[in-house]
Amino acid sequence: MINEFDLIKQLQSLVHGQDRAVTLGIGDDAAVIDPALIPAGHQMVIATDTLVVGRHFKADDKPEDIGHKAIAVNLSDMAAMAAQPKWVLMNLTLPAVDGPWIAGFSRGVSGLLKKHRVELIGGDTTSGPLAIGFTVIGLSKNPKKRKDARAGDLVVVSGELGSAAFALNNPGVNDYCDAQLKRPQPRFDVAEAVIDYARAMIDVSDGLLADLGHICEASAMGAQLDVEKMPVYEPIKSDSQWLDYVLSGGDDYQLCFTIRPEDESLLPPDCTVIGHMCAGSGVTVYDKGQRIEVKRSGFDHFG
Secondary structure, three states: OOOHHHHHHHHHHHOOOOOOOEEEOEOEOOOEEOHHHOOOOOEEEEEEEEEEEOOOEOOOOOHHHHHHHHHHHHHHHHHHOOOEEEEEEEEEEEOOOOHHHHHHHHHHHHHHHHHOOOEEEEEEEEEOOOEEEEEEEEEEOOOOOHHHOOOOOEEEEEOOOOHHHHHHHOOOOOHHHHHHHHOOOOOHHHHHHHOOOOOOEEEOOOOHHHHHHHHHHHHOOEEEEEHHHOOOOHHHHHOOOHHHHHHHHOOOOOEEEEEOHHHHHHOOOOEEEEEEEEOOOEEEEEEOOEEEOOOOOOOOOOO
């Protein structure tokens, strides 16, 4: 039977040991990072997120998918800050130590750690209902903030919206949508492309209206959106709730950001202007020039 210490040894397979700034990694009471080896001109950016069984994923989801999504949503916060993730701490709560489950979970986590060259430097394991928490530390020369939107800015999103929410409500109906829900990809490509001219930025995790609403609140601005401009995976429009998925569904992990109108020509191909910032507060939505009422703004962990 695998015990806690065997579990820790198995999880150490996620450690690459290639980052020179990590002078002490897993194996002691704390990790050590040498600040002298951090590139000049960079600020340290730190984010944390927790996923809980029954709330963020199902107990019978594939462990590879759970591992992938658990680290992906944390890395997405780094992309939203225009930061390059460097180091990660993992807290893993398990109801029991299941060797095959741990192996699959580790594969899911490892894929993104290797892809983005992120080093696991520590964490904790304990017994209890399944929950996965990551703390990611990254570096950025120009971290993006929610408070930097200005009146007249264009509102932009990357990728498509609503596919993950469609899959959550219609599991197994569309393979593409299922992949968007279970295997989201942090949009570092977009963050890197727009870092020099994006103003406020956030990732769409709780729903477009809720997350853009955070930019509005922090910037003391309002926003107006145009339904006709929303980038949507066409097959989900056959569902009568497709607009709710797009505006309020969440789990997209695309980037939403604001830019000056004169910078629109610089946008990468995968980005779409969906509205603009304005004086006022909150987000209003228009369809064919008519304002529409939206009943639900987004996901609430305590709702």
